[in-house]
Amino acid sequence: MQRPVPTRRKSETNVQSIIREDKSSVQVLLRALSLLEILAEDDKGYRLIDLAERTGLPASTVHRILTTLEQKRFVCFQRERALWYIGAQCFSVGAVFGGRRQLTELATPSMRRLRDVSGETVQLGCVDEQDMLLLLQVQSREVMHAASRPGDRSPLACTAMGKAVLAAMPDSEISAFVQHGGLQRLTPQSIARSTALHSELEEVRRVGYAIDNEETWLGVRCVAAAILDELSMPVAALAVVGSTLRVTMQRMEELGRNAILAAREISVAFGGRPDCAVLPHRGSAHAVPRPRT
Structure with missing residues (x-):
């Protein structure tokens, strides 16, 4: 059947x-x-x-x-x-994101002043997944200068802007970032070990600014500070970018101090808190000491 x-x-x-x-x-x-x-x-x-x-x-x-x-x-x-x-x-669609709370418009005057003080290109970026996304750039007036396009992306841990934002995260989030492939070697200078990243982020918390020492591009250095909202959360970062011939290690403290001042101006214009350069390490009983200005 x-x-x-x-x-x-x-x-x-x-x-x-x-x-x-x-x-x-x-x-x-x-x-x-x-x-x-x-x-x-x-x-x-x-x-x-x-x-x-x-x-x-x-x-x-x-x-x-x-x-x-x-x-x-x-x-x-x-x-x-x-x-x-x-x-x-x-x-048209992207402009809605780029103009969110008019961050780029609010940042432009401070970025121009920082460009004039430092003589170097100044960039504004925000975090997108595990990358730093470039939102705006004010180019140096020097003939030879760093140049990127809005929309360009770089791995967070390789960039000064990315490290300035990462420094605001707790260790658990940083560990998760590393485990998901966050450490990418773009140059021999790039951070490749989680212990080295944690150590550098502690230094960023201490001084208030981050450094990219030829970690994204050989021959290029950057120094950056985070931009904070009203809850002291990082919404973006500001960086001074230039050739290693002009942006020497001897200038890092001066450029870092200027970057912090510009980032604070933008934070205030954005409605954020200017009382610290970066968010203190969560879980720590001590606030990040502000660099003397």
């Missing part, structure tokens, strides 16, 4: 189709976001074949996603050169 073949109820079929559709939609979304991230890396544009190679996707799939993004103005296509670019809608 032939056994009857079990049939799925209509509701079960609908659930399975929804799951398949949902997974497909998420996959397309992730691919579209990856394409936007690649296009944002270079304002000179990308050919379709280059995008297909970077993503590992068929050119037809990449083209289908790009044309959909083009309809919503997230990307644009220059037909004369057959190049794809990031679109105006990305700026």
